[in-house]
Amino acid sequence: xxxxxxxxxxxxxxxxxxxxxxxxxxxxxxxxxxxxxxxxxxxxxxxxxxxxxxxxxxxxxxxxxxxxxxxxxxxxxxxxxxxxxxxxxxxxxxxxxxxxxxxxxxxxxxxxxxxxxxxxxxxxxxxxxxxxxxxxxxxxxxxxxxxxxxxxxxxxxxxxxxxxxxxxxxxxxxxxxxxxxxxxxxxxxxxxxxxxxxxxxxxxxxxxxxxxxxxxxxxxxxxxxxxxxxxxxxxxxxxxxxxxxxxxxxxxxxxxxxxxxxxxxxxxxxxxxxxxxxxxxxxxxxxxxxxxxxxxxxxxxxxxxxxxxxxxxxxxxxxxxxxxxxxxxxxxxxxxxxxxxxxxxxxxxxxxxxxxxxxxxxxxxxxxxxxxxxxxxxxxxxxx
Ligand SMILES: Cc1cc2nc3c(=O)[nH]c(=O)nc-3n(C[C@H](O)[C@H](O)[C@H](O)COP(=O)(O)OP(=O)(O)OC[C@H]3O[C@@H](n4cnc5c(N)ncnc54)[C@H](O)[C@@H]3O)c2cc1C
Numbered sequence: 001x002x003x004x005x006x007x008x009x010x011x012x013x014x015x016x017x018x019x020x021x022x023x024x025x026x027x028x029x030x031x032x033x034x035x036x037x038x039x040x041x042x043x044x045x046x047x048x049x050x051x052x053x054x055x056x057x058x059x060x061x062x063x064x065x066x067x068x069x070x071x072x073x074x075x076x077x078x079x080x081x082x083x084x085x086x087x088x089x090x091x092x093x094x095x096x097x098x099x100x101x102x103x104x105x106x107x108x109x110x111x112x113x114x115x116x117x118x119x120x121x122x123x124x125x126x127x128x129x130x131x132x133x134x135x136x137x138x139x140x141x142x143x144x145x146x147x148x149x150x151x152x153x154x155x156x157x158x159x160x161x162x163x164x165x166x167x168x169x170x171x172x173x174x175x176x177x178x179x180x181x182x183x184x185x186x187x188x189x190x191x192x193x194x195x196x197x198x199x200x201x202x203x204x205x206x207x208x209x210x211x212x213x214x215x216x217x218x219x220x221x222x223x224x225x226x227x228x229x230x231x232x233x234x235x236x237x238x239x240x241x242x243x244x245x246x247x248x249x250x251x252x253x254x255x256x257x258x259x260x261x262x263x264x265x266x267x268x269x270x271x272x273x274x275x276x277x278x279x280x281x282x283x284x285x286x287x288x289x290x291x292x293x294x295x296x297x298x299x300x301x302x303x304x305x306x307x308x309x310x311x312x313x314x315x316x317x318x319x320x321x322x323x324x325x326x327x328x329x330x331x332x333x334x335x336x337x338x339x340x341x342x343x344x345x346x347x348x349x350x351x352x353x354x355x356x357x358x359x360x361x362x363x364x365x366x367x368x369x370x371x372x373x374x375x376x377x378x379x380x381x382x383x384x
Contacts, residue, residue: 001213002185005205007193007229008220010034010330011050012363014177015376016218018069019384023185024214026207028192033174034220034330035246035337035365036372041318044285046250047169048321048329049337051279051287052262053373057162065377071180074172075164082159082262082277087269087307095264096159158374165261168283192331196229198358218384220363224333234357238366243336244291245323247273249301251286251308251315258311265307272296276304286315291338296322338365356383 002024006013009027011034017025031037035049055062057077066073081096166172178187188209195206196217205212219226223235263278265288270276276290288304301320308315323335330337354367361383368375 001202001215003214004185004216004218005203005212005214006218006220006363007196007205008034008331008364009187009189010220010364011036011373012365012376012379013218013220014174014181015065015373015380016220016361016363016384017181017185017187018065018071018177019380021184024212025181025185025187026191026193026205026212027187027189028208028331029329030190031174032178032187032189033170035326035332036170037174038169038171041250042252044252044318045168045171045283046285046318047279047281047287049246049248049289049326050170050372051277051281051289053164053170053173054158054161055374056164060161062374062377063162065381069180071176073164073166073176075166078163078165078261080260080262081163082264083258083260084264084266085307085311087265087267092263094260099159163262165282167281169281169285193229195231203359216359216361218361218363221331222333222336222364222366225331226362230358230360234360235362240334240336241293244274244293244338245335246321246326246337247290247292247296247301247323248321249288249304250318250320251288252284252318253280253286253313253315254284255314265304267303267307269303270300273300273304278308286313292322354379 002022004016004020004023006016006020006023006025009017009025009029009032013025013027013034014032017023029037031039033048037048038045039048040046053062054060056073056075057063063073080094083092083094084098085092164173181187188207191207191209193205193207197204197206202213202215203217205214205217219229221229223237226235227233227237261280265276265278267276272292273296274291274293276288278286278288280286286308288308290304305315305317323337325335326332326337327335354362356362363376363379363383365372365375368379
């Protein structure tokens with residue numbers, strides 16, 4: 001009998017395991033990390049989904065969380081956030097600079113809700129700002145001196161904080177976490193949890209490897225899978241029309257890229273593929289991760305690759321993942337990735353949605369909006 005059974009070895013499950021003792025962690029894949037994991041192809045290590053880890057400066061909370069549990073991470077500090085490539089205007093500008101240069105305007109009006117609403121309405125309507133600049137402004141507005149410190153931490157501060165560059169993407173990160181957590185519990189990979197039954201004072205966990213028992217259960221799964229595994233509708237399901245699929249292109253490069261490691265492509269010709277984010281890694285790989293709602297137009301992929309070519313980058317396309325791949329490898333229902341966008345309402349509703357119920361804890365990005373690892377750490381601090 002274990003004290004805790006953790007289902008799912010994504011960031012939410014890993015952070016839980018760092019905090020706990022006497023646990024068993026079940027992961028259905030060969031590799032831990034889920035949407036923040038990695039895979040190896042053509043002898044190259046690729047990040048599967050997430051590419052940025054923020055708050056990794058020596059005085060910042062994600063770094064300090066790892067340090068407090070004795071997890072030594074080998075990474076390079078990155079303070080430049082990302083650059084935005086405005087394809088039509090042929091301009092490149094830094095997101096962090098946009099936020100910094102507008103912060104003062106917002107601090108003045110922040111404490112007057114009417115002025116704020118009017119300002120937002122008028123300003124965003126008539127301004128010549130492009131959609132990313134508007135986004136940056138809204139983020140800085142929402143977060144300056146807000147009493148919701150957590151909200152602030154996960155939005156605007158994300159871009160201003162120090163990010164981590166790992167040499168082989170998240171392979172180093174996952175392996176360092178894994179090494180640390182095996183001293184306090186057991187990790188069982190390639191083991192899918194299929195059913196969980198609550199008995200008088202423990203849970204019976206049916207897996208593809210056999211039956212296990214635990215006093216407490218932490219489910220690091222989306223709410224559809226939670227309900228399926230429990231065989232009842234314990235959690236209210238989110239509205240599907242607000243959710244996103246991921247599209248990721250995995251490439252390799254030969255020549256050291258430009259000044260930054262991260263670029264957001266702003267291209268008004270992309271209609272079905274949203275916010276493509278290009279990440280360069282020092283091991284010679286690139287990922288371009290983007291979102292789509294119901295479908296994407298294949299031609300827009302060529303378009304994206306042409307943008308890279310226009311940046312004089314010599315690359316090779318290795319493979320592509322979409323919602324089907326994410327559903328297959330991470331078990332995400334219909335391949336929906338990411339939880340909810342950060343807004344006050346989502347913060348409150350997802351927090352309520354994820355309160356401990358029937359003796360079960362809920363971790364992962366469906367239960368706390370924000371940036372994966374950072375939000376998992378905040379949630380684990382509160383909850384576990
Ligand atoms: C393309 C993309 C880009 C992103 N970019 C960033 C970024 O740059 N920065 C950032 O902070 N965040 C980013 N995110 C978000 C971030 O990756 C996620 O928020 C985070 O990884 C979610 O972690 P999780 O633990 O909640 O869920 P998951 O990563 O989905 O973990 C769930 C785990 O459970 C396992 N599992 C599922 N069912 C079972 C079962 N029945 N039994 C056992 N195991 C099971 C899965 O295999 C998986 O490992 C990105 C996400 C995507 C998809």
